[in-house]
Amino acid sequence: MPKKVGIAAVAQNAGVESKDNFYDQSYKITKEILDKAGLKREELETIISAASDIFHGGISCANSYYWETTGAFLKPGSRQDGESLFAFFYGVMRILSGDYDTALVIALCKGSENPENDACTLMYADPFYQRMIGMNETMAAAMQMRIYMERYGIAEEQCAKVVVKNLANALGNPYAHRKGRFTVDDVLGSDRIIDPLTQMQIAPKSEGMVALLLASEEKAKKLTSKPVWFRGFGNSIDHYYIGDRDLLDSPLKTAAARAYKMAGISRPRKEIDIAEITEPYAFQELIWCEDLGFCGPGEGGKMIDSGATQKTGDIPVNPSGGVLANNPYVSRGLQRVVEATLQLRGEAGERQVDKKMKTALAHGTHGFAGQCHAVAILGV
Amino acid sequence: MGNPVAIIGIGQTEHGKRMDVAYPELVREAVVRVYEDAGLEPDDIEGIVSGTMPSMMEGVALTHFYLADAMASKGKTILKTETCGSTGMSLAHTAYYWVSSGIADLVMAVGHEKMNEGDSQATMTTVGDPFYQRYFISGAPGVFSMQSQMWSVRYGLAEEKIRDAAAFISLTHHDSAFDNPYAHIKKRLTAEEIKTARIITYPVRLWDVCPNSDGACAVIFASQKMVKKLGIKKAAWVKGVGFSGEEQFFGDSDKAVWQSAVLAVRQAYSQAGIKNPLKELDVAEVYNPFTFQEMMFYECFGFCELGEAPDMVLRGSFTRNGDLPCDPSGGTLCTNPIGATGLIRTAEAALQVMGKAGDHQIPGAKLALSHAMGGIDQFNGIMIVGSEL
Numbered sequence: 001m002p003k004k005v006g007i008a009a010v011a012q013n014a015g016v017e018s019k020d021n022f023y024d025q026s027y028k029i030t031k032e033i034l035d036k037a038g039l040k041r042e043e044l045e046t047i048i049s050a051a052s053d054i055f056h057g058g059i060s061c062a063n064s065y066y067w068e069t070t071g072a073f074l075k076p077g078s079r080q081d082g083e084s085l086f087a088f089f090y091g092v093m094r095i096l097s098g099d100y101d102t103a104l105v106i107a108l109c110k111g112s113e114n115p116e117n118d119a120c121t122l123m124y125a126d127p128f129y130q131r132m133i134g135m136n137e138t139m140a141a142a143m144q145m146r147i148y149m150e151r152y153g154i155a156e157e158q159c160a161k162v163v164v165k166n167l168a169n170a171l172g173n174p175y176a177h178r179k180g181r182f183t184v185d186d187v188l189g190s191d192r193i194i195d196p197l198t199q200m201q202i203a204p205k206s207e208g209m210v211a212l213l214l215a216s217e218e219k220a221k222k223l224t225s226k227p228v229w230f231r232g233f234g235n236s237i238d239h240y241y242i243g244d245r246d247l248l249d250s251p252l253k254t255a256a257a258r259a260y261k262m263a264g265i266s267r268p269r270k271e272i273d274i275a276e277i278t279e280p281y282a283f284q285e286l287i288w289c290e291d292l293g294f295c296g297p298g299e300g301g302k303m304i305d306s307g308a309t310q311k312t313g314d315i316p317v318n319p320s321g322g323v324l325a326n327n328p329y330v331s332r333g334l335q336r337v338v339e340a341t342l343q344l345r346g347e348a349g350e351r352q353v354d355k356k357m358k359t360a361l362a363h364g365t366h367g368f369a370g371q372c373h374a375v376a377i378l379g380v
Numbered sequence: 381m382g383n384p385v386a387i388i389g390i391g392q393t394e395h396g397k398r399m400d401v402a403y404p405e406l407v408r409e410a411v412v413r414v415y416e417d418a419g420l421e422p423d424d425i426e427g428i429v430s431g432t433m434p435s436m437m438e439g440v441a442l443t444h445f446y447l448a449d450a451m452a453s454k455g456k457t458i459l460k461t462e463t464c465g466s467t468g469m470s471l472a473h474t475a476y477y478w479v480s481s482g483i484a485d486l487v488m489a490v491g492h493e494k495m496n497e498g499d500s501q502a503t504m505t506t507v508g509d510p511f512y513q514r515y516f517i518s519g520a521p522g523v524f525s526m527q528s529q530m531w532s533v534r535y536g537l538a539e540e541k542i543r544d545a546a547a548f549i550s551l552t553h554h555d556s557a558f559d560n561p562y563a564h565i566k567k568r569l570t571a572e573e574i575k576t577a578r579i580i581t582y583p584v585r586l587w588d589v590c591p592n593s594d595g596a597c598a599v600i601f602a603s604q605k606m607v608k609k610l611g612i613k614k615a616a617w618v619k620g621v622g623f624s625g626e627e628q629f630f631g632d633s634d635k636a637v638w639q640s641a642v643l644a645v646r647q648a649y650s651q652a653g654i655k656n657p658l659k660e661l662d663v664a665e666v667y668n669p670f671t672f673q674e675m676m677f678y679e680c681f682g683f684c685e686l687g688e689a690p691d692m693v694l695r696g697s698f699t700r701n702g703d704l705p706c707d708p709s710g711g712t713l714c715t716n717p718i719g720a721t722g723l724i725r726t727a728e729a730a731l732q733v734m735g736k737a738g739d740h741q742i743p744g745a746k747l748a749l750s751h752a753m754g755g756i757d758q759f760n761g762i763m764i765v766g767s768e769l
Contacts, residue, residue, distance in 0.1 A: 098382045372444070
């Protein structure tokens with residue numbers, strides 16, 4: 001059985017609304033990644049996709065719709081729902097089992113054909129209690145932000161700085177959906193959606209076909225001269241009812257601890273060179289940095305003030321612009337892995353972080369106020 | 381295949397119209413039972429994989445959130461596998477690869493559905509693309525009836541013969557369900573009643589079709605190390621897995637010889653070293669929501685030659701006393717909580733090789749096949765389990 005799993009190639013499309021239909025988009029990305037790896041469809045062994053019926057343009061059983069466009073015709077495969085990092089992990093398992101030497105992991109979400117994200121996230125709410133009061137991800141996030149500011153004295157301005165940083169980073173990312181140079185005042189002056197969240201602090205709704213080719217150690221070395229290696233994974237989930245949870249004690253701590261243990265990381269701030277994390281709401285980047293151990297509890301505000309998470313800082317966070325710049329809901333976790341891979345390979349173009357890098361972290365979250373988190377560690 | 385993997389615990393609900401419980405309570409019932417069966421606590425488990433049919437079925441999306449407490453999953457590593465009707469089998473596969481990869485030693489798979497809280501046929505109609513297929517595919521029976529017509533025409537099967545064979549299957553499965561404490565539809569039928577029941581979609585009649593069931597199934601998979609450590613005597617070892625998928629537009633390919641079924645079973649047989657399934661397998665839990673389709677599976681799985689299934693059925697080859705007993709649990713025909721159904725097939729196969737199937741035990745069963753299918757005639761998955769490593 002192989003000891004190591006490598007990433008042999010990556011591909012993604014742009015987040016803006018595309019005139020290409022779903023089939024064309026997913027076919028093109030599949031073709032692109034196979035071409036990059038120099039692999040024929042016939043040689044590809046298994047396909048794990050990620051998609052969610054609720055984010056799938058009103059078509060149920062998402063994999064039933066797109067199966068053949070992902071190169072999976074008459075091939076063994078499976079699908080993960082909701083979080084594309086699950087599919088990444090499942091792909092890794094399939095390689096480690098020794099049954100397969102290559103696995104295509106592909107996340108599919110055509111945001112432009114979906115209703116607003118929160119029309120979908122409302123359907124996470126149970127139909128009896130939470131849905132009646134309109135609970136959705138943005139409402140849950142607003143409550144989480146309020147508690148965060150009150151418990152640790154975090155200022156709205158500090159949260160807004162995340163938007164300023166990430167949308168400026170996105171200027172270097174040709175795939176980003178939303179980008180630009182903005183000020184803290186621009187961010188705080190945008191429409192108030194659910195207090196204290198303003199429009200610019202909330203991620204958009206984007207397109208995203210994101211693909212990654214996994215291979216066993218030997219095969220990866222044959223397919224690419226610059227393999228990036230899987231080093232660790234962890235995920236965790238919290239209680240369901242939001243009132244049963246401490247929204248500042250997130251399962252991300254457990255997820256990160258698991259990933260760090262598998263990767264042999266004991267000092268994340270020092271050992272991780274760059275992090276791509278899922279921050280659908282600006283303040284969440286600050287909390288997630290705390291939970292990932294990049295700083296202490298309540299120190300997320302100080303951390304953004306210090307510039308440590310800037311592209312030039314000691315631990316750049318979201319040099320791609322993150323999810324605030326590009327939010328293909330289900331695909332965003334895998335997109336973090338793709339961005340982290342590009343950084344480690346030195347192929348991130350204008351968004352490339354200018355330092356020698358060995359280890360990168362990719363993070364995904366979904367659910368009310370981060371009910372579920374997943375963390376992947378990559379290395380060269 | 382990777383590290384050896386065994387099934388060491390099974391929990392099922394009493395499937396049926398369960399208006400006495402809410403959806404999370406239903407799931408809880410299966411989860412409590414699997415822990416009792418395996419003699420384990422939720423704390424012992426490293427990972428959980430759950431799955432169901434699409435969110436439209438019950439009106440709640442991404443149910444791993446809603447059911448987190450029912451599955452006692454707080455703080456655990458979680459995955460969410462869904463592949464349409466084959467979800468239950470894909471859950472078993474996920475748990476298998478998780479343990480087989482060496483990443484975990486104990487993983488629980490949970491499949492669930494509460495179909496009586498939604499409209500299953502309306503939901504399944506939305507599986508078809510919105511431009512072409514949705515207008516003329518209403519729910520599941522339409523597609524599968526057309527498939528059985530294609531099959532009967534291909535092999536020139538006399539209408540009367542396949543009708544008789546389908547009635548035979550329906551009658552024996554509904555009888556078998558009386559011996560399965562968890563089965564949904566338990567009804568003594570006559571061949572005449574079955575053959576004259578109201579038409580659903582020609583040639584499929586009422587007793588040729590599975591019901592809408594509420595139900596959940598939980599199965600615990602363990603590594604060899606863990607089986608030893610826990611001192612488990614009765615385990616069902618995974619001998620082979622296979623899966624294959626086809627395209628969405630079902631007019632584009634041959635469904636009379638169902639390629640994904642043929643390829644999935646070939647993959648599993650090759651891993652399990654099975655050359656003559658009819659002889660080597662002791663029991664099969666075939667995913668049979670439609671009587672006519674069950675016969676096609678017998679052919680695709682090599683239990684008989686192409687076009688021969690109706691004759692073999694009428695000879696009694698697949699009854700509980702036959703050469704290869706199929707669906708002694710009553711199968712999907714009598715119980716179909718879709719997201720759980722494929723996993724129930726694996727669970728029933730495991731119970732058989734562990735000798736724990738109770739009144740529907742096939743004496744001496746050592747090697748069993750389980751199967752699920754899904755999509756618009758698109759997906760087939762197989763897991764073969766055996767009593768020995």
